[in-house]
Amino acid sequence: MLGLLLRRLPYAAVTLFILSLLVFAGGQLLPGDVGRAVLGPLADPRAVAALNHQLGADRPALVQYGEWIGRFVRGDMSQSFAFRAPVAPFVGAALWNSLKLGGVAFTLVVPLGILGGIVAALNRGRLLDRAIVLVGLSATVVPEFVSGIVLILVFGIGLKLFPISATPPPGAGAAVQLYYLVLPAIPLVFIVFGYIARMARAGTVEALDSDYARTAVLKGLPRRDVVMRHVLRNALLPTITVVASQTGYLVGGLVVIETLFHYQGIGSLIYTAARGHDFPMLEAGIMTVGVIYVLSTLAADMLLAALNPRIRAGGRA
């Protein structure tokens, strides 16, 4: 396991390196004149030049990148243009909020999706199977702003069961925070449920049709034991990868939901920074999301290896 981790880490590092190049290129080089972009078209050219000099934007790109990534790795994400304050605390707070929302959605959708997929597979070809597949597919294609608005209208404004903002009052306890996060989490559940259920169903169907499941049935095991002991572990291996790929989305890709529910997550942070030409904030936000994606993929790989002896054996060789 440790060997596998050590073999995968360089890949993760390379992925992040490439991402950092893209982010740097997008944030620092493409705007061309950073000073002009910040100060606006009417600013005095001397002020623009002074700002560029102050920001170091007049130096060679490679030097700029080296300095930027060097500080970044040490946790110094430089100063926000918009707030004239270090970026890191903003990113940290937003990340924490995003993790909370993503976490609520995750804990709702993963068990639901997997269970839905398994139940569909066990009832293959029957009405329940078709219903689950159909619901999953329909829910996935409904955009989150549509389902979000409908939820706000029905449960927030109509029935007044849930608050329409995701941001709890300051100093709220965990239970209250959770209460505020339920409504925004539901559109995410809709979107991700279909993917997970589909993979879980396909994996379970394949495992049920496998020769080893046949062996288990013909041993005289009751169906429950066949499914629990022999089918599920093999069936859910492919699902883990899908869950991991959705984790990145659930934490870092929620611009629409966060905007809709007035929530200070990393998605809305990136969106705001992009609109305000706040490049350091933008870069830090995107890099953070990148790190989340890479880490969740790495965690999925480790989990797969822990469950699948073949991969583990490969790690030892």
Added chain:
Amino acid sequence: MTLLAEADRGSGVSGTALRPDALRISGLDVSYRVRGRSRPVLRGLDIAIPAGGTFGLVGESGCGKSTAAMAAMRYLPRNGRTDAGRILVGGRDVTALPAAALRDLRRHSVSMVYQDPGRALNPTIRIGAQVAEIYGLDGAGPEEARARALAMLGRVRIADPASVMERYPHQLSGGMQQRVVIAMALAVRRELIVLDEPTTGLDATVEAEVLDLVETLRRENGTAVLFIGHNLEVIARMCAEVGVLYAGRLVEQGPTRAVLANPRHPYTVGLLRCLPRRGLDRRRERLDTIPGFLPTAATAPAGCVFAPRCGLARDVCRADPPPLIPLGDGRSSRCHFHAEAPHLPRNAPAQAPAAPADRAADAPLLAVTGLNMTFRQGRQAVQALRDIDLSVRPGETLGLVGESGSGKSTLARILLGLTVPDADSRLALDGEALLPLGRRRDLAAIQMVFQNPDSALNRAHPIGRIIGRALAKLAGLGGAARRERMLALTRGVQLADAYLAAKPRQLSGGLKQRVAIARAFAGRPRLIVCDEPTSALDVSVQAAILNLLADLQAEQGVSYLFISHDLAVVRYVSDRIAVLYLGRLMEIGPADRVFAGPHHPYTEVLLSASPGPDGAVKRVPLSGEIPSAVDPPSGCVFHTRCPRRIGPICDTEEPPLSPRQDGHAIRCHLDSADLGRETAP
């Protein structure tokens, strides 16, 4: 054909008069629903196996034999349906049992050994837990279940069972996996075990051991056996009774010995004639074949199902389906003219095509000297081939035999230029050095026919395009010339022109192999490497392909390097034979000399593992598994498993490949006089 020496083995259990039949299938009809239509697979099947008895069900693919096995286990595919009939296991009707009773039956009365043991075992559960589970179901506590599992693994002769308990299936060889499956099937004393092609895909030596093991345990437990197979030799070895299945119907049935020695149904006669028998030589006599194809549900004839392919068929055969006619002595045949069956006219002419003049004196086409192949595996060097010297003359077939892991495929890959051997190796074709693929000028000269035509042909392309591309690349032909040559090629491999527009999946395995052969012949090759070209095919198709290869050779003077684990096939097609073990050439020489002996102890073991349908050879058991090439044994690499080891010299000193007589060379310390010979049939 001689009598079957071992066919009566299964009948040894006595005192069974009071026990009900282990399996009694009567009037069984099974059908599959395919695209909304019901397709019959078994029709009116009747089988009775007495307690402790052995019954073999043979037939070619698609005849319904696996369906019969699965019906007996009540585990038909989702679209399968038992339309009529009863299946009694130990007197209980499995088609009518409620779920709990069915589970109970599977726990205590009937079990199964499968064709592909690697897939029959759960990849994510340790071996010990998988075997112990059976004892858990039998009522044992966890401790006891593990202890009994350990003991059972010992009984199936797994070395070091305690460590195997902790391993996962993929860490075991195919033979070991099958032993584990057998351990599970025979873990508790049962009335019936169903073996569905249990040794297909295993090496001959492993197959022999697995069959011995089943036989021993079966006798100890008094278990009855339903053996599903396509290999008549194996059935003859394992079963007292045999049933021949054709298109879902039992066409002939009776004591194995009598049926195989004196078949009374034209299909059985045809099947036996397809087998390359000892004493048959491709240069003298072609194999007989069965014309046509297995009927599908849509084309099922009104009368006898075999009539469209039968050389004896008359009007009555095409009009009235014959009943299973009793012939006495427990035999029956579903043929109106069963008495005439032995006189079935040949389908393929017996006359072998005129062979080119004996070219033994010619300069060799392929000359391999001092071939070494070392793979790097991490920090270790693995010698896959060591010091190989061999030659193939023009128009000659060199048979290459050896277990998996002996280096056969590596040698093939080197000849094709896919793998680059060690620097000091010398390979020459027609006196010119044979370069790796990238630098080879004449790509067409050496071609290959693979074991599995399914994966060797591009599924997305029609046949005409596959062959056309080979003609463009290997023969440099285009336009009308290419079209003309393509038609000549496909006709040469007896493939109807209509198939040129078809995709590979629309063709049967035999037809696909014909396409692969046509492709290999596109550029007028000098040498064709045939890697188990018929092992995935039914015997009747195999016979046609072997005839085709022989015809093409006689016509074009091409040479073959023929790799196979089926010694009967190798014997039939080869002029000379090379025996590989752990990357060393143990023996090479004229085919009849290698078979007749004196031969290498390893050859002796291989020969005894597949006695042929005559079953006359005494078994020489081979102990253990082939050692790892990473750490080969010192001295003679075969000494760890050799039945004729003479002493310390074998452990310390590697014998040279010493010439004996008539171009026959053997790598053994023993003198020719002390080496084994083939016993007279």
